[in-house]
Amino acid sequence: MGQWRCKICPRSYCQDDGSGYSNLIAHLRPRYPDFEERIRLASVSETGSLLNWVSQRVHTRLGWISWVVEEGLPLTFCEKPATRRNKKLAPISHVTMRDNILRVTEAVEDKVAQEIPDNFGIIFDGWSNDSEHYLAVFATYEVDRLVKTPLLSMAPIVNEPDDNLKAESHRSALESVLVVFGKELVHCLFLV
Structure with a gap:
């Protein structure tokens, strides 16, 4: 059961989870006929939280x-x-x-x-834990003069018995990551 307090008046209401909000809306309609418009116009800075939405x-x-x-x-x-x-x-x-x-x-x-734009860079970061070898793949690019570097993948490089830590395995891992984001290796301008 949730406890709800009106942010306009001091009244509080109890509401069972999953039972809808009809009694809460019923409180607002007669007292504040413009409440829907007020909610639409309220910004996060005015409400102090995204939780209202x-x-x-x-x-x-x-x-x-x-x-x-x-x-x-x-x-x-x-x-x-x-x-x-x-x-x-x-x-x-x-x-x-x-x-x-x-x-x-x-x-x-x-x-x-x-x-991710049509042309971007890739940053690799690898590390090992005992015999597990991991590869983190980041894209890097500019949006509105700000550098963005989202993590695209963080996974072991060696998944199959015939896999190894050679360049071919890294290339294959990178290609499979880029497919998820609708990109190909030809879109990559540089690798760090």
């Missing part, structure tokens, strides 16, 4: 994703009884969490793909 469900799911990703936890963490007892987020399944993470990933990839 995000549903409780989306806010909850972002909370779960942040918790699991930032702490490096397994997706099933959200379903453990001890986790559910000791949290303030609404319950979520690991299937929903996985779906949400994949959707966020796709949305970010789409946004980056739209932003």
